[in-house]
Amino acid sequence: xxxxxxxxxxxxxxxxxxxxxxxxxxxxxxxxxxxxxxxxxxxxxxxxxxxxxxxxxxxxxxxxxxxxxxxxxxxxxxxxxxxxxxxxxxxxxxxxxxxxxxxxxxxxxxxxxxxxxxxxxxxxxxxxxxxxxxxxxxxxxxxxxxxxxxxxxxxxxxxxxxxxxxxxxxxxxxxxxxxxxxxxxxxxxxxxxxxxxxxxxxxxxxxxxxx
Numbered sequence: 001x002x003x004x005x006x007x008x009x010x011x012x013x014x015x016x017x018x019x020x021x022x023x024x025x026x027x028x029x030x031x032x033x034x035x036x037x038x039x040x041x042x043x044x045x046x047x048x049x050x051x052x053x054x055x056x057x058x059x060x061x062x063x064x065x066x067x068x069x070x071x072x073x074x075x076x077x078x079x080x081x082x083x084x085x086x087x088x089x090x091x092x093x094x095x096x097x098x099x100x101x102x103x104x105x106x107x108x109x110x111x112x113x114x115x116x117x118x119x120x121x122x123x124x125x126x127x128x129x130x131x132x133x134x135x136x137x138x139x140x141x142x143x144x145x146x147x148x149x150x151x152x153x154x155x156x157x158x159x160x161x162x163x164x165x166x167x168x169x170x171x172x173x174x175x176x177x178x179x180x181x182x183x184x185x186x187x188x189x190x191x192x193x194x195x196x197x198x199x200x201x202x203x204x205x206x207x208x209x210x211x
Contacts, residue, residue, distance in 0.1 A: 005041040008187070009067040011057075013074055013146060016049035016098050023174045024073040024167060027183060030176035036187055047072075047150055051093070051103040054150045062157040069120075069161045069194060070154055071187055074147035076166035081173065082182060083137040083166035086122040087115050088152030095145050108152045116152055119160035120190050128189060134182060142166070163190060 010032065012025030028044045036042055045061055047054050061070060076083055091107045091114065104110075126138040142148035142164055154162040165186065168174045173182075 005039055006068040007041050007043060007065055008036060008191070009043050009045060009061050009065055009070045010187075011045045011047050011061075011070065011072050011150075014046050014048045014098075016146075019075065019169065022075060023169060023176075023179070024075050027073055027167060027176050027179050030180045031183055034180055034184060036184060036191070040191070043067075047146070049098045049146050051097050051101060051146070051149055052099075054146060055153055058150060058154050058157060062154070067158070067161070069163060069191070070158060072147065072151055072154060072162060072164045073183070074142075074150075074164060074166050075169040075174075076143070077169040079137075079166060079168045080171065081135045081137055081168065082179075082186070083139045084122040084126050084186070085118075085139050085142040085147075085151065085164035085166060087117050087140045088142060088155050088164070089144060089148055090114055090116075090152055092144055093149055097146060103149065108149055109156055112152075112156060116155035117160065118155060118163055120163055120193060122163075125186075125190055125193060129186060132185070132189075134185060136186070139166070163187075 010028045012028035013022050015022055025046050032042045032044045045057055047057050090112050093103050093106045096102055123138050126136050129136045142151055151164040167179055173179055
């Protein structure tokens with residue numbers, strides 16, 4: 001293994017509700033095989049749809065893998081396209097996970113900021129990708145379920161060096177064959193943004209009480 005290669009971790013979620021096979025995890029597995037180009041080592045992790053277990057997996061990623069960035073893939077039932085999420089939220093997690101549980105006090109980090117933003121400028125990235133012909137959506141509301149919960153926790157652990165991409169749960173774009181080439185383009189573009197000399201980690205925290 002080339003020790004000079006930078007590590008990019010890609011995660012997908014496990015089964016939940018009617019999604020016995022989760023398209024986000026299927027896409028992560030195919031993305032690992034397809035790769036992200038020379039100089040990048042892709043590692044993948046499946047995140048259980050459990051508030052407590054998701055934190056354990058994310059702790060392991062950030063403490064042992066030393067990633068340049070963590071790319072979280074999640075599904076958005078009913079969505080037709082790919083959504084780039086800017087923000088993770090700390091509070092109001094009222095929906096139960098696959099274990100029938102909610103997080104303590106319905107929040108990710110007690111005393112943590114209300115919101116955390118990725119250091120990747122998703123609005124700028126979405127405009128760039130649209131100019132390349134990709135149909136992507138910019139969002140600041142990741143839905144307050146496991147995707148949002150895990151995103152906030154990862155942003156907290158990684159000082160903003162995380163990304164959440166919502167993909168369709170069904171339809172033709174949900175198939176890895178169609179989805180993964182677009183994900184490759186998106187991730188390669190955000191890595192270029194991350195490598196820009198002017199890029200800094202400042203400003204990723206938003207302590208804004210509004211929803």
